[in-house]
Amino acid sequence: MLDAPKSKPKDLEAIARTGGPLRRMAARIPTYLTDLRENPAWLPMFLLARTMPFRRAHWLTAKPVKTLKTASSMFGEIKADDVAAELKKTGIFTGLTLPDTVQKEIARFARETPCFGNFERKLEFLAExxxxxxxxxxxxxxSGHHYERVLQCEAAVAVQQDPLLLNVAKHYLGGEAKLITTRTWWSFPTKSASEADLSRASFKFHFDLDDWRMLKFFFYLSDVDADAGPHVYVCGSHNRRRMKHQLTLLVGHAEEEVLEFYGEESAITLTGKAGYGFVEDPFGFHMGTLAKQTPRLMMEVGFGVSKPSKRRYHGEPVIR
Known part of the structure; x- marks a missing residue:
């Protein structure tokens, strides 16, 4: 087994694994300041969208859904309003499957296209x-992200533009819902991770605060079993929130703390063959567990109600 690198971690993912809460927040300050300069409306969202009263008030501003033209979808005859109804109830819908040809083409692209490790563009390599x-x-x-390179893949763009995704987003988020992000990334097993790395990466539930109202579609592009980093979601946690979790700037919380409040039976672990897909409200607690034996390749298409960042690609931090 290789020794863990002894150099001081410089990337945010390393800091998130090895640093305390204050150090993690301090490392993100340059990113927060840049977000604020680009969009002053980001600050009230960042501070208030974590609280249930303000979130519910914002949901009341959702525009009604206009009648949308029905167009052929690669996902078949799934009805957007049925998906939205399940999302409102549990926060997640798991009945999506990518066509085999689409899944294989995106996976081929991801294998042949260099990715960037740990959100650092200096760490560029092929997954193999x-x-x-x-x-x-x-x-x-x-991890290894492809960032904007994913848009060079026609199959990925076809998923991004599939009419069902936008239709579901509008039924759930409101008529102003728009495409915000598209990304593909690898999660790698590693021989050089310490036990501290493994425990911190595997057992930290969090919720996303990228927008007031968001929806994210996820697709496994490789087979994902219990040892390949399955996604975990806490059903119902999008609709209620422990006061302690509303009155802190931290979005990540220990597994036992989250499950004690929301119930162990609420957490579902999502495994499936390549092509398996689901859509969730990312304000609900969720986590991506560590890939232990085989790499996990995943795709995400995100929708929100605010303008997307023009400065950087999804998940890309500002590091100083």
Whole structure:
């Protein structure tokens, strides 16, 4: 087994695994300040969207859904209003499957296109070269994002533009719902991770605060079993929130703390073959567990109600 790199971590993912809450927040300050300069409306969202009274008030501003033209979808005859109804109830809908040809084409693209490790554009490598990349860069690398390169893949763009996705988003978020993000990324097992890395990466529930109202579609592009980093979602946690979790700037919380309040039976672990898909309200508690044996390749298409960032691609931090 390789020794864990001894150099001081410089990327946000490493800090998130090895640093305390204050250090993690301090590392994100440059990103927060840049978000604020680009869009002053970001600050009230960031501070208030974590509280249930303000969230519910914002939901009241949702525009009515106009009658949308029915267009052929790669996902068949799934009805958007049925999906939205399930989302309102549990926060998640799991009945999506990518066509085999689409899944295989995106997976091929992801294998042949270099990704960026740990959100760092300096750490560029092909997924099959992950072990060599860890040796070359002297870093533990747990993820590899393709950022805007995913838009070079016609199959990925076809998923992004499928009419069902926007139809579901409008039925759930309101008529102003719009496409915000599209991304593909790898989650890698690593021989150089310490036990602290593994525990921190695997057992931290969090919720997303990218917008007042959001919806995210996820698709597995590789087979995902219990050892390949399955996604976990806490059903119903999008509709209620412990006061302690509303009055803190931290979005990540320990597994036992979350499940004690929302109930262990509320957490579902999502496994499935390549092509398996689901859509969730990311304000609900969720986590992506660590890939232990095999890499996990995943795609996300996100919708929101605010303008997307023009400055950087999804998940890309500002590091100083």
């Amino acid at each position: 070269e992950h072990d060599e990349a860890e040796r070359r860069f002297g870093r533990t690398i747990l």
